[in-house]
Amino acid sequence: MSNIIGLLLLLILLIGISAPVNAFDLDSELDNWWFPYVGQFHGHWDLGVGAHMFNDHFNLRNLQLRTDVDLAPGIRVNSIIRSNEKFDTIDGFNPNFDEIYIEGYGFRDGEYGKLSASLKIGKMRYLRFPEPDLISKFDHVPGTEDLRYDDFETGYNGEMLTIDYKSDLGLGYHVTGINWDFGDRTGSNWIENYLFYHDQWGAIDFESRVGRLPFRHSAGDQIGSGKHLGYSGPGFNVYLGANWRGYKAGILYENIENEKYNEQDIRTGVMVQFAFSNVTELLGKLRFDYTRSPEGIVTHIPLGSGEFGFAQQKPKNAELVGEIKAKRIITYWQNGQSRNFYEHRVSKWGNTDPTETTVVMKTKSWRLELESLVSPHTSLRTWDDLVKWEEHRQGPAQLNQPVVYKFYKFVDSDE
Structure with missing residues (x-):
């Protein structure tokens, strides 16, 4: 981890020296490219601490900056x-990074479509870029094995x-590659x-992917180890679903071949996305969720x-x-631990050069946006099938906070 921190500090220092606050050699909109800034x-x-509670326990955990x-x-x-590398307590002070990375990214709007590119260096726990589509909302979230076992890695380093x-x-076309x-x-x-x-056909949403897709579990003798990530x-x-007044609901069918173990991994999933309301705002502010392993409220x-x-x-x-x-x-992963964060900058208009303007950041409340579940069972014909599907399902909850950066320029009072 010290190697990551040292490299990032060096990069930040070099950028700070070569890019004074009021000048930067790179044109932020060169040749129709947009480099958000x-x-x-x-x-x-943001500073916060997690809590997990049920009728037999109340644990503070996940103290994060x-x-x-x-x-x-x-x-x-x-x-x-x-604050520490422990799963269910804040006792002891041994700081560790859930995420730390430097990112270079940009977008180019062309005559026929949009090109997006991102290079991250460091420790990451989030894949979606340039912004989440519907299928990505079923993504497997890096787990917590590193907080429970020695010498265990999770995430993308x-x-x-x-x-x-x-x-x-x-x-x-979408491609993500990693050099470990x-x-x-x-x-x-x-x-x-x-x-x-x-x-999208009116109230019907449709998405599909064909190619190399990320595994959701380890095959062979490593099932459940978490070593499949990456x-x-x-x-x-x-994905096929419906939308109505801000709500979305749909189903996922997925079939991926694990060539190493000659196994076929077939999954089905269900996703519900909520329209904004006072309830989703309250749940978002508290980052509230129910967990089954361990059972309780988080x-x-x-x-x-x-x-x-x-x-x-x-x-x-x-x-x-x-x-x-x-x-x-x-x-959130299914045990209620939130260990990732990403800000998608999705659109712009006008003059967004901070060296020529004054910038004001306006944020809305966090809100619970969706719940998605994925299971290895494909048959849903009987009640027993539904019980088995639910017993083995896994999937994240997602929180969303809208943000607007407003750029103001002074007007000559004589005009």
């Missing part, structure tokens, strides 16, 4: 530091490159490498949050000249 060393932080900081156009650093192209027709580093794993491989198609096999999946208690580098309100004699819209995502 809200200001050098501008960002936000989360930060996200822009360094230069299209370059930012993301970190989540926890190394250098991760993602390239995504989506045409205006809904057809596209900063840990026990070595070598390089594809995590995802597939063609996709997205479409590896993939040839296969396909299909919440994440906010202890403090803030921002740095941004103006607190619209300056006098200034007008709005641009906006960047974003959404922050946190996913």
Whole structure:
């Protein structure tokens, strides 16, 4: 872990020296490329602690400080530091990173579609880029084995490159590759490498992928070990669902071949996405969930949050000249531990150059966005089938926080 921290500090220092606050050599919109940027060393932080409770226990756990900081156009650093490496207590102080990485990313809108690219270096626990589609909302979340066993790795450690192209027709190509580093794993491989198609016919949603898709479990004699994360096999999946007034619900069918063990992994899934309401806002603020292993109620208690580098309100004699819209995502694994965070910057308009404007960050409340479940059972003909499906299901809950960065420019009072 010290190697990751040292490398990131060196990169941040080099960027800080070469990119003063009021100047940066790279044009942030060169040749129709957009490299999102809200200001050098501008960002936000969040401090909170988790609690897991039931009729026989109340455990505080998962004390975390989360930060996200822009360094230069299209370059930012993301970190989540926890107080210890234990699963169900905050006793003892032994800081460790759930996530820490530097990311370079950008987008190019072309005549026929959109190209997106991201390179992350460090320790990651989140794959989705440029933004979550419906199938990705069933993604397997890195687990907690590293908090319960010695010398166990979870997550994606190394250098991760993602390239995504989506045409205006809904057809596209997505690839994510990783060079394993900063840990026990070595070598390089594809995590995802597939063609996709997205479409919507009124109230009907449809998505499909064909190619190399990520495994959801370890095969052979390693079932349940978590060592499958980061590896993939040839296969396909299909999502079919409906949408109505902000609600979405649908089913997933997935078939992936594990070539090493000559096994076919077939899964079915169900996803429900909620429209915003007072209930989803309350559940999002408390990060509330029910867990089955261990059984109980989980919440994440906010202890403090803030921002740095941004103006607190619209300056006098200034007008709005641009906006960047974003959404922050946190996913929970089935034991209620939230160990990842990502801010998707999804759109812009106008002048969004922070060296020419004053930037104000506006956030809405966190809200519970969806629950998705995936099971290895495919038969749902009888009540016993449904019971077996539910017993072996797994899947994340997802929280969402909408964000808008507003860019203001002073107006000459003589005009």
